[in-house]
Amino acid sequence: MTAARAKPYHHGDLKAALVDGALELIVERGVRRFSLAELSRRLGVTVAAPYRHFASRDELLAAVAVRALEAFGDALAAPSSELDPPEERLAAMAAAYVRFAAEQPELFAVVFGIGLDKKQRYPELRGTYEEVEGMLDACVAELCPDDADAAEQLGDAIGAAAHGYAALLTDQPGTPDPADVDRAAEQAASATRALIQGRGAL
């Protein structure tokens, strides 16, 4: 915002500007239509410039995915109160999972929709992903304090169900109908309760 310098970038902040700009452009146009060329044009920079900071388009996307995952983690943490019992915190997290996917479909897609390697190739991304997983796990652990294996099974099941509702909702192009979002969020919360209740079968 400060117009103190005529050339705000071009000396050391191009990397940050690329990540910021990519995030904006992706939210506007969608990941699939995001291009380094357009981003470079927007930043008033040559198409080759980004390659001084990121080895490939995917590496820039991985940096964006870290930001997206942080926002996702915040969205999961927000609705649950310390006062609630763990069952209801988990249900709220599942609903928030679906809502985030529906409200920020392009950010969700950067993380889960373009086959970015979260487990091997990009360590920072992996770390952030595991932090988010940890939020679920911590909550499940309170429910199964004496059985780590049962906790893992239940955590996986709740995560899978929430992810399934989110992915099926996001699967269709365009912004989903708000009524469908509400419905899917409530279904994810209910499925969480059902899994907890029926967890003897896991």
Next chain:
Amino acid sequence: MTAARAKPYHHGDLKAALVDGALELIVERGVRRFSLAELSRRLGVTVAAPYRHFASRDELLAAVAVRALEAFGDALAAPSSELDPPEERLAAMAAAYVRFAAEQPELFAVVFGIGLDKKQRYPELRGTYEEVEGMLDACVAELCPDDADAAEQLGDAIGAAAHGYAALLTDQPGTPDPADVDRAAEQAASATRALIQGRGAL
């Protein structure tokens, strides 16, 4: 297979050849790297030729997706026996759902991974999709013969959980570790049983 004609295509079967060839190419290279240009080259045809049969790349992909969905439906139908109780048929379907995604990740991706509009734009795709959904619904209906709403909730939950396990497994690039596939398939089956058992909470 019959070598009766020297030029099997090039006069009326290019359309079928395109779908067949696209399916092969996608399995080999992945949907994201699939290109009309390479397909045309393989079929010994100009890049413009496919446009006489499909208005766009996506329209060809939709035709491929119909085939992929048919294979998916077959995979879901195979493991369940008429003799099994509905609970176990549903568990088997959930496991088969995950196995199909893991064993044919590129076919799964054509249907669920590239944002192809299954509900509006491609009617044939929509119909095939609904047929597959119907397999699940029919099975769930046996469990809740008197309550259509409960059946829908349970069907959605089982579908979402299976889809979640499948999507999270397929999310990573490359072929998944067979041990992870077995594990996820069993987890999907267990989650199905848990949802049935805890369905009072839905």
Next chain:
DNA sequence: GTCTATATCCCGATAGAC
């Protein structure tokens, strides 16, 4: 070291000739 300029190669799509 960071960016510009340029060039290569691939792709999707379209117009018009045969």
Next chain:
DNA sequence: GTCTATCGGGATATAGAC
């Protein structure tokens, strides 16, 4: 129905200016 030619766009590599 297919081919030739062509447009616009994008990812990426390299060479060289600052």
